[in-house]
Amino acid sequence: MRNGKLLDSLPEDFYSTTFYTDEFIRMVDVAKERNKPFFGFLSYTAMHDPLHAPEELIEKYADSYKGSFIELRNMRVKGMCEQGVLLNCDAPMRWPETTPDWDALTDRQKYDLQHRMATYAGMMDYTDQQLGRVVDHLKSIGQYDNTLIVLVSDNGASAMPASLYVKTEEEDAWQRQHYPHRKIEDYGKRGSFPAMGMPNAQASSGIYYAYKLTVFEGGTRIPMLVKMPGNTQGQVVHPVTHIADLYPTFVEFAGGDLRNQKHLIGSSMKPLLEGRSSTVRDNGEYGMAWMGWRVYRQGDWKLVFMSDGFGGTGQYALYNLRHDPGETQDLSATEQAKVKELAAKWDSYAEANNIVQSPMDMVNTAMNRAVKRFTGVDWGE
Numbered sequence: 001m002r003n004g005k006l007l008d009s010l011p012e013d014f015y016s017t018t019f020y021t022d023e024f025i026r027m028v029d030v031a032k033e034r035n036k037p038f039f040g041f042l043s044y045t046a047m048h049d050p051l052h053a054p055e056e057l058i059e060k061y062a063d064s065y066k067g068s069f070i071e072l073r074n075m076r077v078k079g080m081c082e083q084g085v086l087l088n089c090d091a092p093m094r095w096p097e098t099t100p101d102w103d104a105l106t107d108r109q110k111y112d113l114q115h116r117m118a119t120y121a122g123m124m125d126y127t128d129q130q131l132g133r134v135v136d137h138l139k140s141i142g143q144y145d146n147t148l149i150v151l152v153s154d155n156g157a158s159a160m161p162a163s164l165y166v167k168t169e170e171e172d173a174w175q176r177q178h179y180p181h182r183k184i185e186d187y188g189k190r191g192s193f194p195a196m197g198m199p200n201a202q203a204s205s206g207i208y209y210a211y212k213l214t215v216f217e218g219g220t221r222i223p224m225l226v227k228m229p230g231n232t233q234g235q236v237v238h239p240v241t242h243i244a245d246l247y248p249t250f251v252e253f254a255g256g257d258l259r260n261q262k263h264l265i266g267s268s269m270k271p272l273l274e275g276r277s278s279t280v281r282d283n284g285e286y287g288m289a290w291m292g293w294r295v296y297r298q299g300d301w302k303l304v305f306m307s308d309g310f311g312g313t314g315q316y317a318l319y320n321l322r323h324d325p326g327e328t329q330d331l332s333a334t335e336q337a338k339v340k341e342l343a344a345k346w347d348s349y350a351e352a353n354n355i356v357q358s359p360m361d362m363v364n365t366a367m368n369r370a371v372k373r374f375t376g377v378d379w380g381e
Contacts, residue, residue, distance in 0.1 A: 015054075017046045021130040025137050032141055037254055042134065046127045047120065049158060049195035050179065053188045057122030058115075065117040068102040068110070072117070073203035080206055084236045085223075086325075093207055093326045096311055098375055099199055112184050112380050117200055119188040148253050149227040150246060156219040159198035159211040161378040184380035197377040209327045213374055214310055215288055215295045216327055217302075226273060229253070237272065240284030240297070245269050287349035292363030296346040302327070303342035305360060309368035310375075315360060316343060 001007065024042045031038030065072065073093070081089040102110070131151070138144040162179070166172045179193040187194040196204065201211040205218030212219050224241070244266030248258050252268040265286075271277035288295035293312075294305040300322040306312025317330040318339050332339045350357055 017044055017127055017130050020044055021133055024134060044127055046123050050193040051119045051123050051188060053119055053122030053126055057125050058119050058188045061118040061121035065114040069113060069199040069203040070102060076206040086207060087238060088325055091207060091325050092328045094209055094328045095202060109379060113197055113200055115184050115187050116194050116197055119194055120196055146229055148229055151225040153222045155212040157201040157204035157211050158196055159201035159375045161195055161376045162193040163378055164373060182381045198375045207326050210311055215290050215293045215306060217325060228273060239272060239279050241269055241280050242286050245280055287346055289355045292358040294346055296342045298342060301338060307364045307367040309371035314364045
């Protein structure tokens with residue numbers, strides 16, 4: 001659809017990442033003609049599944065993932081440590097209980113997981129090229145130095161299989177009609193439906209546990225890259241920020257007034273980005289609710305309710321993220337006062353935001369029944 005109207009057809013060479021970039025550049029030019037500041041939101045469907053990428057880019061990364069997903073994860077953690085992204089490089093890690101034994105997989109299954117990652121890398125490479133087009137265009141019209149650019153993803157790596165999108169026989173028939181290519185060698189082509197697969201998703205999360213859908217760090221902690229207006233020195237910063245902080249940040253950079261904003265839960269990151277502050281929000285406090293699961297974060301402390309089928313305890317667990325960013329050691333038994341404090345804060349957060357709290361046993365029953373469907377691997381042919 002375009003502006004609410006259904007299109008009869010698409011060009012033979014249509015690729016959404018290219019199309020969105022073309023449209024965004026066109027909109028930037030319209031904004032420039034009006035000689036007013038502009039806000040642009042470029043929301044690619046990449047890197048979402050199904051993973052589609054030009055064949056030459058998949059081939060480019062064909063030899064990059066010859067090892068196991070265990071080796072891939074260790075390589076990711078090592079790289080993050082070398083770049084200063086990770087602070088606690090010796091922290092313990094864990095794998096989801098449903099992770100397959102690499103040595104027990106067939107050669108074809110190993111190749112399957114490796115080829116998925118090559119496809120994913122090709123998709124990322126192409127997306128990066130398209131972002132480069134945006135940057136080059138801003139430079140060509142004299143707006144790059146004057147523009148704040150923020151790049152984030154919406155969640156951690158996805159462990160969901162293609163079968164998750166099918167709930168009825170009619171939906172299964174539709175998917176098989178429009179995505180008929182099931183061979184591993186066809187991954188990335190039009191009509192294929194590869195996803196990362198759970199082991200690759202955990203490897204991509206690095207030291208952090210789990211993946212998209214969960215409220216563990218692997219599902220909710222994401223990287224953020226910021227290009228400031230003007231020429232500034234690059235650096236890595238570690239304070240806790242929240243997606244809700246972006247709106248007030250944009251408003252303050254644009255010269256807007258936040259003092260009369262009501263119900264604003266975010267805080268401007270402008271002082272942090274300009275080096276005038278080392279924090280964004282007091283104690284890094286915020287709450288989260290998703291699928292009946294709960295999180296309350298306060299500084300290094302994180303209170304989590306996750307179903308045991310997804311790696312939780314089925315009740316409140318407590319982690320200290322400074323010492324245990326991989327959420328491997330539940331401290332709730334020895335830190336009962338902190339659990340009680342943060343549970344009360346969660347209740348207040350839920351009440352203030354009109355969140356209906358489902359009973360934990362009900363959530364556990366429903367989600368433990370769904371865990372294999374949410375995190376399996378649809379092996380290719």
